[in-house]
Amino acid sequence: MSTTIALVVRPRGKPIKNLPEETTVGREDSAAELYKLIAASSKISVHRLKITKGSDGSAIPNSSSVTVQDTGLRNKSTIDVKDLGPQISWRTVFVVEYLGPLIIHPIFYLLLTRPPSELQTISLLMIMLHFLKREYETLFVHRFSLATMPALNIFKNSAHYWLLAGVNIAFWTYLPSAPTAKAANPVFKYAGVAMFVVGELGNFSNHLTLRDLRKPGSTERGIPKGLGFSLVTCPNYMFETVAWLGILSVNWSLSTAIFAVAAVGQMAVWARKKEMRYRKEFGAEYKRKRFYILPGIY
Structure with a gap:
């Protein structure tokens, strides 16, 4: 005793x-x-x-x-x-955040498109698949180091996805006068879809790697290795960027570009902090990265 x-x-x-x-x-x-x-x-x-x-x-x-x-x-x-x-679980916050675009995009697609063009339909499918994947990862892949956050944060965190990724992108993508309403350019269409698929699969693979670094119920982490981790600190953010560039190549919407810039900017901040944490936590055992999120750029 x-x-x-x-x-x-x-x-x-x-x-x-x-x-x-x-x-x-x-x-x-x-x-x-x-x-x-x-x-x-x-x-x-x-x-x-x-x-x-x-x-x-x-x-x-x-x-x-x-x-x-x-x-x-x-x-x-x-x-x-x-x-x-009052606190709320991180998992609940993530589920609510990603639910916004999943509700908003189909509604705007049905209300605004007359009839929907090929690019508008592809844009809808890509965005729906992106956020459905995020919901799946939230429920079955991610392990959170912190159990909860202040309950009021759900409104601040959700605004980014419900407004910027939801209303903002949906309105300007599904309008009859939007660039997506025009005939598709085969080069950009197929390149965009290919980038989206590579980005989503790479991001999912990275998330599985990161999940396996932490045992259930533990906050301890190991040094991540595998797809892209030798290039940048956070290849999951790199592949996320590739996926959104794929969506942008399909819909050519300024609203998508605005969301992508905001998202990549935030991920860049997180990636730099993670690199500094890895250096401090693992010392000489960790191979320092010159680039945090985009090889040769940042």
Whole structure:
């Protein structure tokens, strides 16, 4: 049996009803167990809590692989507990985000096209397949390192897909006067479809690789290897870019270009952060990448 220690508990920010002034936990217990103890005492969801050390404000992870002793807490140490407010699962947020284009595009396609052109139909199919794939990955492929996010974030996160990828692209793609209403250029049509297929398959392959780096219920990751990982930090973003360039080659819509630029810009920020994290986390074991998302460009 591990030696127990007493911790002084303080609220951080707004008061938390039923928060104990002190709690007892084993030195060899996991940090996740500490979260469960505080949650049970406070009668609040464990996902709403953030615990930090009173001495320096450093975060204590809600992790089963980190012990209380590993965090540096000792007998009579002080911990600060913050209520993060209502939370919602990352998986739910992703499902809702991607649902927007899946609802909006068929509605605009049916209402605006008279009759639909070949390019308008191909555009619809490509976008539907793209977001159906994302929904599938959300439900059956992705493993999330964090269980929840603030509930209100669902509105901010969904706006990007419901408005920019949904209403924005759909309206300008399915209008009778849109470039997609004209006769298809075989070169751009077939090249676009080919780029889309390569991009989606490559992206899916990368997501399977990334999933297998993390065991179920774990936040630990390994160094990704495989398709494209020797070229850039995040080949999944590279293939995502290729897929959207394929869609743009088919519909030649400024609205699609605007969404693609916004999406690639955000992915570039994420990719650079991931490269920095890999360098810090794995040190000399990790082969540093010169390009984060697009070989020879960025």
